[in-house]
Amino acid sequence: MKPAKVFKISDVLVKSQLRSARSGRFSGSFLNRPAAVVLIDAIAFTVSATIVSRFVSAFPFIPGFSLATIARETLIFLPALLPPMIFVASLLFELNVSSKFAASDTMNWLPVSQSEYVTASALSICFVYSILPALAFGVTLPIAGSQGLLPVWVLAALLSILALFTGALLVEILRATLNRVSTSAMGRARRGALLVRLAISITVIVIFQFFFNPLALLGLLTFFSRDAAASFLVPFLWPSSVVREALDGQALWLLAFAGLSVGFAGFMTWAAVRVRSRFWSPSPVSVTVSHGEYTPSSGALQGFGFSAVESALIRKDLKGLTRRREMVPFLAIPFVMTAAFLLPQFTGVGGARGASSGAVGFPLLLVGGIFALIFSSVSIGQEGKAIANIYALPVTPRQYLRAKAALGLTFALAATAVMVIVTSVILGLGEREILSVLILAPAVAVEETFIGLGFGSRFPDFSERPRPRFVRPVGMLVAFPTGVAIMLATISPVFVSLIAWSAAVDIDSLYTILTAAALIFSVAVSLLAYRWARGGIVSLLRELEV
């Protein structure tokens, strides 16, 4: 392996991530350069460190709750928390490598070894998401400093970077595994095989999320063994064990865990290279999606009030969802989020088991809304360069919006229906809450779909790169907090009711008023978001960006 070559490939992959503007007009911008990432990291680190240092200096005395304990726990968990964070981010943004690029990746014909590519790709993931450790380091530095633990902080930071790299390697393993699933299913060349591939891909993502989440692993092991020492068996927790032994002054154990951590990173590199070597398919697979004579498409959807144009757009997008590898992670979102929210309930991690089921079940209500937001916001950018078809064909903005909204709403409402049932069971909701959830959860799906379409039409990313994003970063950065804030406001009556129930306060009449107010709020937001999305699509379809 030649380090110079690894860094060059990594540099190219990072640039490919950063230069995703709709046109080439921003290509010279400083923000498109890797140096911008370093600058943003430095700002994030400085700002978070400054804010937390103010907080530390004014930390009040609370019996049984000391800054020393906080410092110890944050330093120990710092290396354990970063891999899951990068993993979830990668699920959304790194596994979407389009089959077009998987098949014609320049790396396939350049003299680049698998190990060089895997290492470079993992490094590029670490670099692109380096704002996560930058923030974490900024938060922990003043806390550690106040307790005289700076040397341990340095150790924790180094181990965090190692853990981050290990997490990125896990993403590489998952990427190659999904490629194998994809090519195996595609090789069968049947329409059913495409659906099988979709199901297997989602299952693989959920399993990886479940079994490679260190907290979940610890929880599961603890659950089965009732032994806290089970953490020794979780390699992703070894870097945390190094920090713990450093804090406890156990030099021998420190060295042992440090050796294990480095060894585990080496093993993961080896495994990622092996998996890629075995499973990566550089040649495109020819897929026959149907057999027999061509039968013109039916007008089944026209029975639901859609025009022929809208029906064709919906059918086209539906086929894309089931056939495009880069769309799989988006379909997996409800499953991954549900697994993430339910894990503590079944494993008892973090003391959640036995705690109020409301705390666990409430986030489930948001799954449908978050899915609607992300799904609809990527629904326009996912057209890629083929969006040129929409400009060349006689499609009106109204038809385009109706088609996109219909498909997004169908999926979002389906996810919402499942979540309402699951949540009602977990929360043990009464009739009053169930009624309000039945009213407000679909309202959330509707408002989030139009919010997503608004952002998706105003910040689309049609660039076809190895790792497409479909929405420009600034759009997603604004869309997500906006959508979640509106979602929380809409669903707040259920939350208020749960708190009142916990506190044994009767809020019967207030609850009805709150629900009605939330519904009116949601309808108003939906109408505004619809108009905003319509304006975005009218503006988008006015002229093709070249």
Add this chain to the structure above:
Amino acid sequence: MSTPSTGDANALEATSLAKSFGSTRAVDHLTFALRRGEILGLLGPNGSGKSTTMKMILGILKPDSGSAKVYGRDVLTDPIGVKEVSGYVPETPQLYEFLSGVEYLDFVGDMYGMGPAAKKERISQFLRALELDGHENDMISGYSQGMKQKITITAALMNKPKLLVVDEGLNGLDPRSAKIVKDLLRELAREGVAILFSTHILEIAEAICDRVLIMQRGNLLAEGTPAELRRRAGMPGSTLEDVFLKMTGTEDLKEVVEALTR
């Protein structure tokens, strides 16, 4: 420069079309007309503004100034109306690669509001003629460049357009398919379809175009039949390629080739 006539015979009238990208003037107040049943060749070096002109005519790009009318429909006020009577073969096929060839054509047929019988007849005819039958149910992602081009050409002709805009339409086609498409264009023109055709292969332009426009840096350099252009350049008996190279000031290529082989 000619001015467009306003008679009914004109399928397309472009008046003072202009478009800039940043500081680059891609098309500089271009005016021309295309008659029904005529094949008009749009020639010019790379970056001369041919594709931009075609896109403006179809409402894909918005002109900075000027206007274009297709069968009396203004592209600025009625872009959907213009698209309904037009077919477009882009320079590079941009297809939905997750669809099979036949699914893509079915999609395009629906966009034009075609009925099932019309779609089936049209798709079957073209698949057979362009030798795509046998591959029609394969996903487009597995198609060769030439197969994608055939799908694009079929899609452009699905709705029996009255104006056909072909931007480098013969790229990647095998000789048999290229001959079929050339003959088809002539036949369509005989039936009254107006065709705006750009190509870098000047032999093709000479063989099928009734009239030629030569563009350079967004401007109209010359206009006329190949014979008229030869006469105007003072090069009777030469090929259109020689005339083109002379007019665009790139005729002396010997030094360039020598430098490259050094």
